[in-house]
Amino acid sequence: GNSVTQMEGPVTLSEEAFLTINCTYTATGYPSLFWYVQYPGEGLQLLLKATKADDKGSNKGFEATYRKETTSFHLEKGSVQVSDSAVYFCAFNSGGSNYKLTFGKGTLLTVNP
Amino acid sequence: GAGVSQTPSNKVTEKGKYVELRCDPISGHTALYWYRQSLGQGPEFLIYFQGTGAADDSGLPNDRFFAVRPEGSVSTLKIQRTERGDSAVYLCASSLTGTQFYEQYFGPGTRLTVT
Numbered sequence A: 001g002n003s004v005t006q007m008e009g010p011v012t013l014s015e016e017a018f019l020t021i022n023c024t025y026t027a028t029g030y031p032s033l034f035w036y037v038q039y040p041g042e043g044l045q046l047l048l049k050a051t052k053a054d055d056k057g058s059n060k061g062f063e064a065t066y067r068k069e070t071t072s073f074h075l076e077k078g079s080v081q082v083s084d085s086a087v088y089f090c091a092f093n094s095g096g097s098n099y100k101l102t103f104g105k106g107t108l109l110t111v112n113p
Numbered sequence B: 001g002a003g004v005s006q007t008p009s010n011k012v013t014e015k016g017k018y019v020e021l022r023c024d025p026i027s028g029h030t031a032l033y034w035y036r037q038s039l040g041q042g043p044e045f046l047i048y049f050q051g052t053g054a055a056d057d058s059g060l061p062n063d064r065f066f067a068v069r070p071e072g073s074v075s076t077l078k079i080q081r082t083e084r085g086d087s088a089v090y091l092c093a094s095s096l097t098g099t100q101f102y103e104q105y106f107g108p109g110t111r112l113t114v115t
Helices: none
Strands: A003-006 A011-014 A019-021 A023-026 A032-038 A044-050 A056-059 A062-065 A075-077 A086-093 A101-103 A107-112 B005-007 B010-013 B019-024 B031-037 B044-050 B053-056 B065-068 B075-079 B088-095 B110-114
Touching: A003 A086, A003 A101, A011 A019, A019 A107, A023 A086, A032 A062, A044 A062, A101 B044, B005 B088, B010 B019, B019 B088, B019 B110, B031 B075, B044 B065, B044 B075, B075 B088
Parallel strands: A011 A107, B010 B110
Antiparallel strands: A003 A023, A019 A075, A032 A044, A032 A086, A044 A056, A056 A062, A062 A075, A086 A101, A086 A107, B005 B019, B019 B075, B031 B044, B031 B088, B044 B053, B065 B075, B088 B110
């Protein structure tokens, strides 16, 4: 069935370090891929998305590329900040006639000054 | 503009009681989704409305769970005979339409605790 496998956390980095959070998916059809972020005490927010193979989504210095051949959508940022501390969720929608999201378990990122 | 709102923000109830959770989507959004997020997990899909009708309720765990959206705007998730395993954060999301290209905007959630 449809599923998302996401790198387990927690991940702890120093400010300005490079970040990668791995995400692979199992889906039928032609899903769109997403990264959502949940900052402490706040609701889920869309961070970036990609809707077809080889698309690169980017926002706030974060990037992820839709790799159909490896069914992956890894999140990267070149230089993290303390304010990036949050839980990150990889997700996709299943397409077809409705677009419910399937989420990974989330990765807690803590960035220390 | 106003985002998705959910009430109450917290609900504590005793096992066996009935609860209702309310979601006010963004004005003009025709698609509405309910998800459930257990501690340490990602949100899990419960039900999807397109307008007034439930287009996909495949995520509802059993017949104690029911949701309505009678006028195509506000939605209520209803849980009968609550069990301790129902404790979770219930999230509502809305999008302009139910297509894969429109972002789902999430509300802050209702934290349900069944004692």
